Amino acid sequence: MNIYALLFYATAVLITASTVIAITRRQAVHSVVFLVISFLGSAMLFYLLGSPFLAALQVIIYAGAIMVLFLFVIMMLKVDAGEENKFPRRFWGPAILVGLFFFSGACVSVLSDPSIAVPLKLEMVTPKEFGRFVFEQYWLAIELISLLLFLGLVAGIHLGRDKGRGEEDPE
Numbered sequence: 001m002n003i004y005a006l007l008f009y010a011t012a013v014l015i016t017a018s019t020v021i022a023i024t025r026r027q028a029v030h031s032v033v034f035l036v037i038s039f040l041g042s043a044m045l046f047y048l049l050g051s052p053f054l055a056a057l058q059v060i061i062y063a064g065a066i067m068v069l070f071l072f073v074i075m076m077l078k079v080d081a082g083e084e085n086k087f088p089r090r091f092w093g094p095a096i097l098v099g100l101f102f103f104s105g106a107c108v109s110v111l112s113d114p115s116i117a118v119p120l121k122l123e124m125v126t127p128k129e130f131g132r133f134v135f136e137q138y139w140l141a142i143e144l145i146s147l148l149l150f151l152g153l154v155a156g157i158h159l160g161r162d163k164g165r166g167e168e169d170p171e
Contacts, residue, residue, distance in 0.1 A: 004048060007044075007048060008045065008048050011041050011044045011045055011048070012041075012045070014037070014041045015038050015041035015042060015045070018034045018035070018037040018038040018041065019034070019035070019038045021034045022034035022035045022038060028074045029071065029074060029075075032067055032070050032071050032074065035067065035070075036063050036067050039058060039059075039062045039063040039067065040058075040059065040063050042058055042062075043055040043056075043058035043059045043063065046058055050122065053125075053127050053130065066149075069149070069152075069153060072153075072156070073152070073153070073156035076156055076157060076159075077156065077159055
């Protein structure tokens with residue numbers, strides 16, 4: 001096994017572990033930090049698969065901008081970890097079944113005969129070509145996504161405002 005395959009599998013384990021930790025934390029800020037680790041690992045996978053541009057986009061857009069926005073909204077809303085169970089026991093059965101289904105699919109794909117693999121054709125695209133394609137073909141979708149992100153930010157600020165601004169603070 002060469003060093004790239006070893007690094008690939010180690011990164012995949014890191015992504016899986018950090019994602020599992022992110023969905024099991026009670027503190028929302030801790031979940032976001034582990035999600036950032038997962039996004040950075042995904043960027044590493046993109047880089048290992050020969051796409052440094054997508055790796056850079058992953059770091060800049062997801063690990064940078066969107067996660068900072070999530071942290072901003074979480075801190076504006078002052079979300080506390082309550083004692084309520086965020087994942088009730090009635091959801092454990094279906095979640096375990098879905099997890100076992102995907103885990104068995106991953107095991108079958110990893111342990112299958114490598115002689116049946118189909119080689120993929122390598123395509124190299126420059127960032128300029130990628131940008132032209134996205135902004136010529138999907139400009140409306142890009143604008144709608146930016147509008148939705150802006151509306152989410154405004155809604156987070158609105159929800160985070162104090163409800164009783166006219167009343168004096170008793171402390």
